[in-house]
Amino acid sequence: MAESKAPDSTRRSEKSRRAIYAAALSLVGEAGYAKTTIEGIAARAGVGKQTIYRWWPSKAAVLLEAFLDLSEQAAEAAGGADGAYDIPDTGDLAADLKLVLRATVDELNDPTFEAPTRALAAEGIVDAAIGAQYAEKLLEPQAALYVRRLRAAQEAGTVRDDIDPRTAMELLTGPIVHRWLLRTLPLTHEYADSLVDYALNGLAPRSSDQ
Amino acid sequence: MAESKAPDSTRRSEKSRRAIYAAALSLVGEAGYAKTTIEGIAARAGVGKQTIYRWWPSKAAVLLEAFLDLSEQAAEAAGGADGAYDIPDTGDLAADLKLVLRATVDELNDPTFEAPTRALAAEGIVDAAIGAQYAEKLLEPQAALYVRRLRAAQEAGTVRDDIDPRTAMELLTGPIVHRWLLRTLPLTHEYADSLVDYALNGLAPRSSDQ
DNA sequence: GGACAACGAGACGCACCGTCTCGCCCACTC
């Protein structure tokens, strides 16, 4: 019962890998995910189909890696060595959150990222394996930043101690993702600002208001 | 330039339509959306392929209609004549919202609905036409119920007047949909309850707390 | 300089696509 698998990754061609990433991203951008085929990626990359099938289990996996690679490069270019940004802490929690949520809105509205992000989200919804990787590699790092900033706010007394930071984060980002995915209403900076205000102050009237 | 289209809908076979709905739903449930083919649906429904292509533009459109039909039947069975439920108004907004959010959580966790709902959500993310119909036919009616209940709360003084009910609704449902789609953490009644508490009272401390 | 595994290229059988052509059947017309 010998496994016929296990290609030797030390012999892997870096050049082909990069060509496949570039071909996958450009094809998805031009023709859409559904019309992008593995044959097409191989042809544009100047690569044999087997080279793709040897290293990736599915079209979605190729695009996921290509997109992760793109994100890394973008983060490095914009944010320094390893792209490990951080949510600023100016002491004004509302302002800090609005800043980062506005940036998220801008990113979701950026046409360069739109096609592959939508395709990956859709694939992740149906295919749990892809979804888990997507969440772990892309979402989790960002979530950690929110949790860190919210913990600091708790220590500073601007957020109640009995709040779970993880749930609080989802209160802020959930509605944005929701609106983006379902395209119900436009995704604007004003919307992001409202969410921060609503989440921090609550929907119910404050005694100090009256 | 005569259109070759426009089949006569008065001659349409009701029996075939219902058989196609049933076949589509059962196949998606058994084999998953990706492995479900139009050929397969036609075969199981005992129907010619052309009958499907005559009335629907895509596999997703078939499933969407089949699912809408299923939802209508379920709503009629459970909720009386036309399924036009309403969010209760006991005067206790938090309790009312928790009730309906818990029901939403249960529905999302129901395996019968899971496969087709995920498939349609995924298709809607990529295909704007499907997404728009999905939002209009399934999401919008539910959203209207929230908006109504929140307006009543504003008149009763339990929600601030300057709150946009639509955004407030998304503050509650967005995180739930987000967690369900991305499978990051389990979707429980406790989570739903927390969301209501966080959203109503806000993350920031209330002066009455100290 | 020989061995070996990944490589580019593409042939292969298969499944499904979307279109088409058949009779068959049933409702409507005269």
Place this chain on the structure above:
DNA sequence: GAGTGGGCGAGACGGTGCGTCTCGTTGTCC
């Protein structure tokens, strides 16, 4: 109650991409 027309079930058809499989070729390590 015969004739007509359009939807119907069935399935043939060419096209396309799938995933697997050989081919030589290339480049690296011993």
